[in-house]
Amino acid sequence: MIDVEDLVSLVRNYNPRCDAGLIRRAYDYGERMHQGQNRRSGEPYFTHPVAVAAILTEQALDDATIITALLHDVIEDTKSTYAEIAAMFGREVAELVDGVTKLTNLQLNSTETKQAENFRKLFMAMSKDLRVILVKLADRLHNMRTIRAMAPEKQAQKARETMEIFAPLAGRMGMQWMREELEDLAFRVLNPDARNSIIRRFILLQRETGDVIHKITNDIRIELDKAGIDADVFGRAKKPYSIWRKMQEKSQSFSRLSDIYGFRIITHNQADCYRVLGVIHERWTAVPGRFKDYISQAKSNGYRSIHTTVSGRDGKRVEVQIRTRQMHDVAEAGVAAHWSYRDGVRSENPFAVDPAKWIASLTERFETDEDHEDFLEAVKLEMYQDQVFCFTPKGDVVKLPRGATPLDYAYSIHTRIGHSCAGAKVDGIRVPLWTRLKNGQSVEIITAEGQTPQASWIDIVVTGRAKAAIRRSLREENRERFVKLGAELARLAFERIGKKATDKALATAARQMGLASGQELLARIGSAETTTGEVIRSLYPELTRTEDRLEPVRSVIGLPADQGFTRARCCRPVPGERIVGITYRGQGVVTHAIDCEALAEYEDQPGRWVDLHWAEGMHPPIHSVGLDLTIANDTGVLGRICTLIAEQKANISDLRFIDRKPDFYRLLVDVDLRDVEHLHAVLLALEADSDVAAIERHRDPSLRPQAGGPPVAEAATGRLEPAQGQG
Template sequence: MNLNPADLPSSGKPATRANSPANAPGAAASGAGTNGASGAGIVSASPLATPTLNAGVASVTHLREKLAEYLSPADLQKVKEAYRFSDEMHLGQVRKSGEPYISHPIAVAEICADWKLDAQAIMAALLHDVMEDQDVKKDELIERFGAPVASLVDGLSKLEKIEFQSQIEAQAENFRKMLLAMASDVRVILIKLADRLHNMRTLEVMAPAKKARIASETMEVYVPIAHRLGLNNIYRELQDLSFSHLYPMRYRTLAKAVKAARGNRREVVKKILESVKSTLAMANIEAEVYGREKTLYGIYRKMRGKHLSFSQVLDVYGFRVVVDSFPNCYVALGTLHSLYKPMPGKFKDYIAIRKLNGYQSLHTTLIGPYGTPVEFQIRTQDMHRTAESGVAAHWLYKNGESNLSDLQQRTHAWLQSLLDIQQQTGDSAEFLEHVKVDLFPDSVYVFTPKSKIIALPRGATPVDFAYSIHTGIGDHTVSVNINGEAASLRTELRNGDIVEIVTDANSRPSPTWLSFVRTGKARSAIRHHLRTINLPESIVLGQQLLAQALTTLGLNPVMEEQLIERLLNESSAKSLDELFADIGIGKRMAALVARHIFGLIGGESASAPIDHNSAAELDPVTICGSEGVSVQLAQCCLPIPGDQIIGQLRRDQGLQVHTTDCTLAKRQKAKEPDRWIAVKWGTELNRRFDSRIKLLINNEKGILARVAAEIGESDANITYVGMDEDKEHVLHQLRFTIQVKDRVHLAGLLRNVRRVVGVNRILRERS
């Protein structure tokens, strides 16, 4: 590949798109991340300015050398054409560091070349910013470089031409687009991670606030994705770079402490290395042994999670043993255990049960010299390649690794689950919420009754397990047996549990499941079902809310057909029922839709500022208790008839009713005042309502029976009983969830129970 200074366009040559916005003086920064979240930023210069090209030339030399190792001459020529086009498009642009902007695409391509990605991916890496920076159309890229390259670049490009209601919504939509493109071609995320890595390496020139925002986004989304794909090297570097920009003082302090510790512990590390190498050699095991230092963020996380000082984190250093064969992993383990004593409970076999991202190793912690705990990781060369490069090892080592086919299948299954979540998800923010849940690295491994291993996020429940098997099983789950015994659907699963799901064709998902399910697939499937099954209720509620909002503005709730047609066109709703349903589930705000209708009929402009208190001024919505799951009573305060109440329209979950003095409601109302509406109790209530009470009682025989009997005599039903014991075993706290008619009924019950001998205090518990 003859990429040399002569290939670079003359610095005096105007760029083809010299008048495009990206080349105009003062053009906005662009680069990694969403919404202009650039690593080192762009400072656009005049098209005729002469940028310094040395950095770009140097990078081209390195890139040429890497690509020549594995690409054919024909592929090298295609890459060269992509480079020339990218350089021409970015001519006149410089980063905030002063380097020509072309140095960034070249650096991204270099990282991809380290993974030995194919020519199409390298071309896309060089072209990844031309669509959003230079307004190059996808059709032009298809014509010049082919549809596969154009699709990769399109998947990497942000959606800056679309107007969103907020930066959060724009960010969510950009991630949704990127992740769905990744589901069809994993090279999209590999290039994106390379792009983010280079921007993080050059983030220092950005303003502090922007550095913190980009670092936070990287830690929250890109670091977990790198871990999920098994890209261990990228995962560790992105983590440490994010840590250094989020907490610079902590990073510097910890780096200084680790540097000092290196000198103090050098003798210990040397002694362990020598002992391990000689012991393995005596056992005729061929192995590479080397020490490794934990990342600064890994040390910081351990200090913070376990409340330790740096001096208490003893295993700053670990050792990796890479052996020549699978059986020798276990032989080496036994040899090391004979050399140093193992710490109980500190052995993990990730070879027999590999991690979700394909990682395989034996982990053991031993008591080394001077009583220092030392962690060892034992693996084969193939396992080591997979551990460091993850899914990218598919390109690095295409021949020979049979275990990589399983890794590819696991990755493909996860990527397909993204498509399933997308089909069941209401909007981009919800999609991103579900995907983030699945990106947490900690996992538990459980078994089906037929001994198939299922990996789930830590904290997962039997409902998550059921949905991981099949959506139909999850939807019809009624109960579960864990290790042969009946258990609650809320039970957190543990490693090694054998889980058996009991289903019923007539059973349906419960809204309460959303409070404890852990996986994105389960959460999106439950919400999708609830949206579908409760559509008639949501339509009625939405119609009622919009009618009240229109009445408040002095408009007739009955709209003419022509007005409805205009409203549907401008709101992108397919039908009036869909618009009502969106209002009923909280996806659209009735006050804003009513204001828009007011503008359509020639009143005040629909784009005029909205008074966030207008929703609260509407006629109250009547709550009768039989509205179904589209109207829910908040579990934090459990309102009952007679309480002063207020309603919150939650996105895709309908109306949730709180008491007006609920602490949680007050906090949420301060954040989103436009989502709160006035509600009132109806006059004909046709059900009983849950309420929580708490009692302080003497620890004496028969007290529980006397209290329960009095509650029954007061015409209330008990649905839950709990007890807290004090340290002196003198007093107990009893907690009941009971069902009452209203506030008057509850007051009478409290008076009756207060008279029971042994009851010192009784009160209604709000949270």
């Protein structure tokens, strides 16, 4: 463990005026609070906060951030309090420690809705003080460096979370070195065989070609000396995960990858950057389409550099990055460069981004009360996507994620422009709205009065902002229709359990489900975003549990009195159909329709087959069956379909849209039925409707039970549960 004087020395290296006494007090306080606590590796726990502080000194951060790193776990893991920290180290440090504690308690890899809400909290913490995230990233980096002491399943969970959340976040903040290390550490856990394979190929390549990095670095230095340019040159092989990702994206083997080496040239001024570029392109052949000038068009996190790829020694492609020392400092520290110190004073780096402005640009589109799904999608797009730079007709620059279309461009200008977009010109030529934009293109949007967003636009745009705006518009346009349909579905569901779908009941259910009003709940039911089953369960949990306790044993003949059964989800047989049972040792019997595809797997295991048939009149009254429907996308059609099903005394338990097009919908409807005759009656009524283009029973072979394993099955009620008697 680094002792206190070594840590103070690390800080004094870049900030001789640091408050060494305060750092020492924080070190002593943290060590005392964590006394007796150990990490899983057996080391004293305080080795972790000290290591986090040391990581942050590499970014030359201020005293408050270093002290926060030393104390970042004391509120959560010891008897220390916010008030005590504020009294001893000041309110600024107390706020930072409290912010890190709250972030630690966020479960960012939980269910989608919860994850979206926690991402909101993450961005709120970032907006208050970005240093909270810097400490959290350093905390995660040290945890990943020492992850081998954890249980394998915990390693996998932390690695996935790192790969999906923390690594992209570090990249979005401009801390590319941290992103690469986090990705590679997670890669080592998630796919060690692939990582080891790449490392072995590297070693073999070095044996065959020698030290390529040293040779190319010397070649570049010779050319720069000839031109009289004073600059530093550094070379490196790319990280294993970066290479693996390229192999996956390009579907190429390691031997066919060319640009696996990267070189950085650090100059004294901006003019020399362009002089170096000329030298490089004069000496080596530039690869078309691989040139980017982030000096004239900087990234939003302050990143500036010239990127070019050339065919170097022996025809090997190498990537070259050219930038000044100040640009390099920002490239290494990203947004954190705002707090960096040099020679005892806050670094006045002209390229460092103001964190307040940066976070505002990142979060401004998340201020509205959007759906959880929209918010989560937008955040992940913001963190993951690289950017392209396009120009307005007036020459202004618009930054968009890679893969963006003219529609994304229109919505980035203004929601009103996006809604009224009727066409687009790229570099003066009319193009389809689904065209993927490229760097440097000039885009002009053609608008039309009366134009409104189309449902098909959702599949065209890639930005979270555009998707959210289109969904909002479509939801408002269809809201009245969805509310009417939702009201009918709710009425039928409530009548089935002997209740009424009153305004008060719907308002209560909406409140229970975190929605603004009963009308919002009806709109979500009508648009299939929420099921009536979820609504009933939110109001009457005891009643729904009672309904689940049926006695399926008496409904089939061919089983011992104490033997239970469940319906297979792959075929979901109903009374009146021929059925057969497959046994699972100690787990009951799963019933299949006689024509179920899954039965082929058991042909060589006759001892597991049980001859069964339904007992007439003894089966439970509810059996869920899936219907695959294609219907016209026209006013009132969906409502009429639901009414037709209700008229046949069948209940809709779930409804999911598979495909939405301007002229038709395709959806899966789960219907609760009595038996096969009831099913035929429902199918006949729907087939007779002129707006039903196609209908068939939905069976999903992917849900078949795994031979020799626990059955994937459905109870007679339609709920997913293990075989009867399993508990």
